[in-house]
Amino acid sequence: MTSLRELMPCFQGVVPAAIVTCDAQGTPNVAYLSHVYYLDDRHVALSCQFFNKTKRNIGQNPYACVQLKHPATLEAWRLDARFIRAETSGPLFDEMELRIQAIAAHTGMKGIFRLLSADVYEVLDLQPEPGFVLQTEGDAPRPRMDDARAELRSLQVISDRIVRAADMGELLKTLLSSLCELFRVRHAMYLMHDEADGRLYAVESTGYDSSGAGAEVALGEGLIGTVARTRRLLRVSDMGEMLRYGRAVRGEMQRDGAEVTAEIPLPGLCEAQSQLALPLVVGDRLLGVLALESADPLAFHDWHEAYLNLLANQAALAIERLGERADEEPAPEPERAPLASRRRVFTWYPKDETVFCDGEYLVRNVPARILWKLLTEHAQTGRSEFGNRELRMDDSLGLPPYKDNLESRLILLRKRLDERCPDVRIVPVKRGRFTLERDCELVLETK
């Protein structure tokens, strides 16, 4: 019998598996499975989302035959199994449910499309079916079944860089670029969790056309929001297949009269085919979510999860540490550069707590209040250097009294200005201090 462990890529849900069961009267039934989950070398778990014919048949006759296909080569395996039990709670159920929740959250079926049970089967036999595909002329080398190389050295390098980062900006930049380097992906982003409003805000990213700074995700919304809400890592291989499956279920649910909501656009790459999202947690606090994306449907493997979990834990501790750093005393004001003849109009909308620049949305919420404070003080007094401490002590900014994410909010603000209004810049000068630089005339108005 082939070892189940050798078939790890088949358990990523890229190519749907088929299951054949048979009732007590001897009528066979074929159904597709959304997920076959590897448990150990003798057991798999199958996801059950609906009380269907398969479920009824298994109640009468516990034997099943599953067709598993390799996602890259289409090679097939015949898996003979016997139903043992259905789990409706516990770690296995939670693990399998996370994927279902992500599909549901993304395709507007939150709360109505859910896992009913994780059905555990004993594997009686597992045989390859070499005749399922023929080797074609000029076949590329087949991918290895389980590429579980230990890249300890790379891990150590990233770990060192994270621990030595001097400030939040450097930490996030280093973290994302190192992850891309190690995992050979080109796109990664970090979203900060704002405990005040319970939303996630993109702060830093790498590989995208625009930084996406300020992009928002609500807790439980889409893949990233699901990871944030459940605080558990989620790897989705072949997002296209996942979405096709979700849309099929959604269509059937709509026909059935269920109230579904609009599909949530994925933040980041529109052609992303795999995504790995990790919660950054310290104690009981969610600091943010780290998301890696790739256009390759099989970009991430099991070992990535273990490695990234280690890194995410380290990064979370480092973010926490830098967030708590004491602010430095003010330095003498630097000389102001001569102003250019350009004009930039900043508009503060107190009702929405947003700042617009030249009629276009710039930033909202806490970063907007911070920006407005800096701009008005600068306009009234000419002052250009500010410290984190004074921002923290200013109650009007609405920063939480404890764990305020100020550094991340300033990075977000800096990036938004950089993208939308490069004439006005927030430039860190030393730990806990920054200057407001401008190459334009400022016009401030409140509406």
Place this chain on the structure above:
Amino acid sequence: MGANLIDSELREFLERGLVCVIGTRSADLRPDWAHGVGVRFTKNRCVVFIEQSTAARSLINLRDNGMIALTICEPATHRTIQLKGRNTKLRELTQAEQRLAQRLANSARHAVIEVGIAPRVAAGWNYSNLIAAEFELTGVFDATPGPNAGAEVA
């Protein structure tokens, strides 16, 4: 039931040449799958073509008890229909069926290329040693993932 109960839209879907998985069971009710391509309807019967190289157990099952189930699935939408039948008879393909089966196989290959399977891989999908399984249709069911899976459609 007769194939005449299947409406023209459904019949077009089923006969288009999509991904086909066949289910059978042994005398002691052990299920098995086989890989096929199909289907075609005649007045009272339905025929599906089974690739013999991966169907040793299923062919024994069909000769033993003739009970068959098969799904036709469109990968791009997951729309899936299941046919159930009995009294399956296995026979060689006619020359016309050989040509038809290869057309259906190519159509199935295109259906998986549409969802990202590399054309080189799809080209290797084996339909070279087919046998015809002709059966009496007993039911047509919606098998698209969702709350309606299992509902009779004809």
